[in-house]
Structure formats: structure tokens, C-alpha cells
Amino acid sequence: MSVSERPGEPGGGVRGDLSDPVGMTPLSPVGRLAATVDRLSREVRAAQAEAEGRALIELAKGILVARL
Numbered sequence: 001m002s003v004s005e006r007p008g009e010p011g012g013g014v015r016g017d018l019s020d021p022v023g024m025t026p027l028s029p030v031g032r033l034a035a036t037v038d039r040l041s042r043e044v045r046a047a048q049a050e051a052e053g054r055a056l057i058e059l060a061k062g063i064l065v066a067r068l
Contacts, residue, residue, distance in 0.1 A: 025031050
């Protein structure tokens with residue numbers, strides 16, 4: 001039995017488990033907030049990658065226009 005699995009403790013013995021801190025169940029307000037932050041972070045990273053791709057394409061188009 002690991003240190004984080006203590007059967008007599010509330011929360012199903014998950015105390016000390018950093019992947020699922022106590023009070024962070026998916027239905028709790030903190031859990032919903034964490035899920036929203038994760039989702040928005042993924043969206044921001046995707047938008048940034050998309051913008052970088054567009055910038056590279058625009059640069060390439062500018063080079064082609066200058067050469068032609």
C-alpha cells in the first residue's frame with residue numbers, strides 16, 4: 001500500500017495524489033474550473049500554432065511575389 005492510499009481517510013484514500021487533489025472531482029466547482037482552464041489552454045496553444053503557420057505562409061507568399 002502506497003503512502004497516498006490510506007483507507008481510513010475521507011476521499012477514498014487519494015490524499016497526497018497530485019493527479020487528483022482532494023476536492024477536484026469533475027463535478028465540483030474547482031474541478032469544473034480546472035477542466036475549463038485545461039480546455040482553454042489547449043485552445044490557445046492551437047490558435048497560436050495556427051497563427052504561426054499562417055505567418056509562415058504569408059512570408060512565403062511575399063517571397064514568391066517578390067521573385068515573380
